[in-house]
Amino acid sequence: MEVTRKNYKDCLNTVYSAIEEADFLAIDGEFSGISDGPNVSALTNGLDTPEERYTKLKKHSMDFLLFQFGLCTFKYDQAQYITKPFNFYIFPKPFNRTSPDIKFICQSSSIDFLASQGFDFNKVFCHGIPYLNQEEEAQLREQTEERRNQHANGVGTPSFISPSSSKGPAHVPEEHKDFINRVIEKVEALFTNAEKTLDLEPCTGFQRKLIYQTLNWKFPKGLHVETVETEKVRTCFILTSLASCVVMCKIMDVIFCEELNDAVGFSRVIHAISKSGKLVVGHNMLLDVMHTIHQFYCPLPEDLQDFKEVTMCVFPRILDTKLMASTQPFKELITNTSLAELEKQLKESPFKSPQVATAEGFPSYDTAQEQLHEAGYDAYITGLCFISMANYLGSFLTPPKAYISARSKLIEPFFNKLFLMRIIDIPYLNITGPDLQPKRDHVLYVTFPKEWKTSDLYQLFSAFGNIQVSWIDDTSAFVSLSQTDQVQIAMNTSRYAESYRIQTYAEYIQGKQQEKEKLGQTTKTWGEDGWVKPHYRIFCRYPQFLFILLYVWPNFCSRGLRKRSISPVQGEQGSGEPLITDGWSHYSYPDSTGSKKMKTDGV
């Protein structure tokens, strides 16, 4: 179901009940770009630590706009899943003149890619549903309360007060006199007839100024004059005589509440998903999660641990199908984990296509006619992939089970772990516990002149067999040797080199740590004092703290250009090969027992 600003309010209850009745939800986002800084390969270094990766994505991907959000609900009923797919178009249309005027970045390559997939930009920009984050919502709520009180007290607040206007009649140029006189006549008629409000004809800014000045002088404090933004023009007026103030207040109460709800807009859908506590499934979903929190809740925290805590509040149970497909027992069976390929492979033996039917009143998707990169479709096939893989796990039971529910213990090992793109030895970000810390004894940190290319590194290390190069920037890279015992030999041979320099990974990390400590000593942050830095976990118990925090902790609430994010599916596009199946990278995923233990440790 396509949902835009036009039909959004009519659809809301349908969305709520779909979430309420669902066994699990699948989501997907489309974004206006991927990286506003380094190129994608620098953004995803193969030997990033989870902290480094989070920091990079936060810095270089959050200024983009999540402008299409796919939600597909899955409800198990009589041996089949009933699906309700929604495709939301999202745009931060300014709510009024004082509301935030969001700026977001577009990346030409991403826009061009979406355009080639038939993406409808007009639907986004002309009819996208607005939204507010928690801070903006709270601010607007406060403003609304203030306006309501003013109305209740009969205090009209004209939007425009010229300090000199009440001193005498405004000078009305000859050519505008007729227009202004017509306005005054209409206003005077207000006091005698039954009408409570009066819409004036559209006019220019100059004429509006004249109206305000003349009315302020003629009816000092006796009128509420307001500029109302309509679809086409911003220069209409509503005038209300004070005589009808009580009626007005009641009307206004309703209007204010409606306005607030309209402004919160799409965020209400995310709140409903969050409150439901249902399992939320996504494919390569780290950036979807980051964007969703950033756009509809609050700016992302500096610290990875804080991010994990916020994530658990917003999405108490998440599952990443790309991680699931790259993990035992699927890893051996699935050669390409990109969403489109995964969906195809899961139709073939030993997997089974799940039995699904689209709920009545919803347009049904046909997986034979791929509509990839429409968020609603991507969410739909992500859900299908999850079902196929979950059901496959049932075949290991004795007796085998053909249907595994979203609440089954069998899928718990995959909960709350988000796939990490292109990190060689850390397959996932563990949201509910400490991250894996693989040994990197075979890794060297190499610095060199910026003219060097990958082939220079291959040449340099040609004596050490196969190597793997992970570029950091123009003048440095990690070089992984295939055998750890050759590290010392490489170090020894490089001792007298002038053009390049080699450190072990341990030395590199130590150096970075020292740098960080040095920096910490000079710019001690609030958090380090141990008494102001809030624990994000508090949000779970007292959600209102999420808002209060935004004012208390300035670091956290970084202003300026609002930050946005990336399409992971786009990122996959170029290199469909499975990245964790390298020949000699023998790291294997923890089995389900191990994961469960870690999860228990973490919580």
Added chain:
Amino acid sequence: MEVTRKNYKDCLNTVYSAIEEADFLAIDGEFSGISDGPNVSALTNGLDTPEERYTKLKKHSMDFLLFQFGLCTFKYDQAQYITKPFNFYIFPKPFNRTSPDIKFICQSSSIDFLASQGFDFNKVFCHGIPYLNQEEEAQLREQTEERRNQHANGVGTPSFISPSSSKGPAHVPEEHKDFINRVIEKVEALFTNAEKTLDLEPCTGFQRKLIYQTLNWKFPKGLHVETVETEKVRTCFILTSLASCVVMCKIMDVIFCEELNDAVGFSRVIHAISKSGKLVVGHNMLLDVMHTIHQFYCPLPEDLQDFKEVTMCVFPRILDTKLMASTQPFKELITNTSLAELEKQLKESPFKSPQVATAEGFPSYDTAQEQLHEAGYDAYITGLCFISMANYLGSFLTPPKAYISARSKLIEPFFNKLFLMRIIDIPYLNITGPDLQPKRDHVLYVTFPKEWKTSDLYQLFSAFGNIQVSWIDDTSAFVSLSQTDQVQIAMNTSRYAESYRIQTYAEYIQGKQQEKEKLGQTTKTWGEDGWVKPHYRIFCRYPQFLFILLYVWPNFCSRGLRKRSISPVQGEQGSGEPLITDGWSHYSYPDSTGSKKMKTDGV
């Protein structure tokens, strides 16, 4: 005429000849936003100096995208003007994988405004014409030259070289063997049949890698393998056997040249306008000029004087109709200089609607059905306004003349002066000479706590009659008194104030100057050494220096996010009132003699 990527090449000659035959050209741009920093009122302080205004616009408006460019050519023929309006859609579609991936900012309010005017974003993003600036063009020319030479020497350069690939056959997983074998068969057939190239079926990234590895091993250096980006997928191949190399080179020469022209794209239209030396008319065109130079020529220079020199090279003769309408003898007759209002007023006495006809084959605009904010339409009515005003000047001649050409001495006083929005006492930026330096003896610079509002300032200065407040930021503003002799009294009364501080304008400027000098001493730039800083004027004589400079002068060629600009017409929207007609601001524009003198001084 709507021009997109689809019909662009077919239209190019039509555009060239329209420019060639025209008496004058009118232009207009639509942008993805206005200001990425302060709000618009802070961006356009009423007492900015021209340097300050330029610096602000450069800093806060150039990251937006000029995505629609209107050009309307006007040719006088048999007592009427023949018009050819063009409406170009522009988008920096990446040319290939190594070409710049432009990021640009969108401002929600601007996008929303254009959406409400029926702007077609799909046309921009799906079919916009690409472009390159001078530096990018030169780089691509170099690359093309390199590739051409490689082809001429018969050296194939596969896009992907795996250093290990030639050591032995690639390991092809079972499920891909059929596919790879089919590829090898087709390639072997190349050597025996007459075909010169071979398109392979689309495949995944992993399969592509396998193909490259296998072919590199099977046919070492005997094949040119290339990935070609087609509209839909990036995974096709073209293979060429070396046997047909001579034919290939010739084909490639043509292809390369065509590719380069395609990539330079819309910039060719701007080059044609520039080379024509024709009078270019715009309405409130400072930002149009800045964006055009920035997007299609080079990043804007730091210094206002350098900007003026570049502008004169790109647009040797420009005229701003908003400035013309705000200047004698039009100032007294025209109450509202916004484009739409101006166009209406110039249809009424004492002005005359010009005789115009749309050239055959061009869709004609109807000014009764306003299509404002479509760049082509705005350019068209800007041209009409210019003609009406120019012809009106003819009525002062003895005997009066009904038609005044674009080459008439009568309009020369308006040449090369760009309207400055909302500056109280400097109506224009003088491109070919020094700017006006009005006395600001009646202006005070006030700093105060950030809680203060305009009303606090009015209260503070209530004893001094009418004042005018120009906000600088949260804690400072200029306050203009109506009488200069009260400045000293205001200064005296404020002597012991604690919460606020007052300086005269002269003191403020002096302080700023000292700050600048202090800064200059610590961070001496190349330019200040007097031997490296180039003169932009050199471009006029040797355009190639424009490119060389970009490498020589690093300050000038700031990298990172490319800078873009603003819709002046949008900016006007909110406040249609004529801004230079304030009651007590008695500054009057220099008459034509004065301007001419200044122009002569400048050149």
